[in-house]
Amino acid sequence: MLHIVNGDIVAEKLKQGVVPGDVLVWREIYSEGPVFLDPSDPAARSVRADYLEKAMGIPRKEYIEGCESQEQKLRRFKDYDEIVLWFEHDLFDQTMLCYLLYWFSKQKMGQTRLNLLCIGDFTGIERFRGLGQLSVEQMGTLSGTWHLVKRRELEVGRAYWEAFTSSDPRGLAKLLQEDSSALPFVRNAFRFHLSRFPSVQDGLGKVERTTLEFIAQGLNQPMELFWQVSDELHEFGMGDLQYWWILKQMASGTQPLIRFDGAEAAIPSYIDPSEDFRHRRILLTDTGRRVQDGKEDWVVVNMIDCWLGGVHLLEKERVWRWDEQEESIV
Structure with a gap:
């Protein structure tokens, strides 16, 4: 039996006698940066590796080697009678799940059975955020509760992955x-992913808007902001490195939304924790206040250059926006 899981914490708990078999941690952050229909394509992987190294400091070589290693293990799936996918409800997990369902939908499974365990709550935990919250004993109660993946699940997963990696986000909105x-x-x-696109109202994505709201309320320490924003937007499943990159983008450009007060300190990355950064204050700029008050549009007054799934938003090109009320991309 092979268990494919969403992180090292879950993997370590499963290895403590919770389930029989091998455990493969699927190490990816498809909710961040450029994503392509076939992530194993060398050209696509090169673009993604460059982005992740720039954005979060993940060494290009380490990223590529890690992807190749996990893909080799995945291709040996027929060595197992059963495979179990362990995932959660948030965007971080659902992107991984949809990719794996897309990949398995193209395979001839033979005698191997594909199973799924995907939860959004757990009895006794009021604010369930993920499998990593559970104790070894609690994880044990999930053993055997998975179900056989049916054709419709493969179809839905495949459709969402194809739409997520498309350069035209209207297909995802239609889904x-x-x-x-x-x-x-x-x-x-x-739906949360689409809310990260610039809004038709102010050019802000949901993460940026929520961040400005908390800063305006007086929260100005990086870690304090991260915990509050990630808790408020729990459907994102956002990691701290993702958030530091978002803050860096908000503080960049000709008219940034925020500024960092105090001594100069590097933004934390995969290879540099930059502890001094955690003690800096984050303040709204005049532009940040005007955008928050609805007097400015951030896309109009500042440069935009970011990736959301398969969509590359650039200032000099047509910029897709999210209409919250109509639940549509325009």
Whole structure:
């Protein structure tokens, strides 16, 4: 039996006698940076590796070697009678789940059975954020509760992955209107993804707007902000390195939204924790206040250059925006 899981914490707990078999941690952050239909394509991987090294300091060589290693293990899936996918409800997990369902939908499974365990809550935990919260004993209660993946689950996962990696986000918005009950968490997760696009109202994505709101309330320490924003937007499943990169983008450009007060300190990255950064204050700029008050549009007054799934938003090109009320991309 092979268990494919969403992180090292979950893997270590499963290895403590919770389940029989091998454990493969799927190490990816598809919710960050450029994502392509076939991530194993060398050209696509090169673009993604460059981005992740720039954004979060993940060494290019380490990233590429890690991807190749996990893909080699995945291709040996027929060595196992059963495979179990362990995932959660948030965007971080749902992107991984949809990719794996897309990949398995193209395989001839032979005698290997593909199973799924995907949860959004757990009895006794009021604010469930993920499998990593659970104790070894609690994880043990999930053993055997998975179910055989059916054709409809493969179809929905494949459709969402194809739409997520498309350069035209309207297909993903259209999917939100269709029946996706075979994967009960996929709609909310990818609806949140679309809310990260610049809003038609102010040019802000949901993470940036929520950050400005908390700063305006007086929260100005990086770690304090990270915990509050990630808790408020729990459907994102955002990691701290992702958030530091978002803050860096908010503080960049000709008219930034925020500024860092105090002594100069590097933004933390994968290879540099930069502890001094955690003690700096984050303040709104005049532009940040005007955008928050609805007097400016951030895309109009500042440069935009970012990736959301398969969509590359550039200032000099048509910029896709999210209309919250209509739940549509325009």
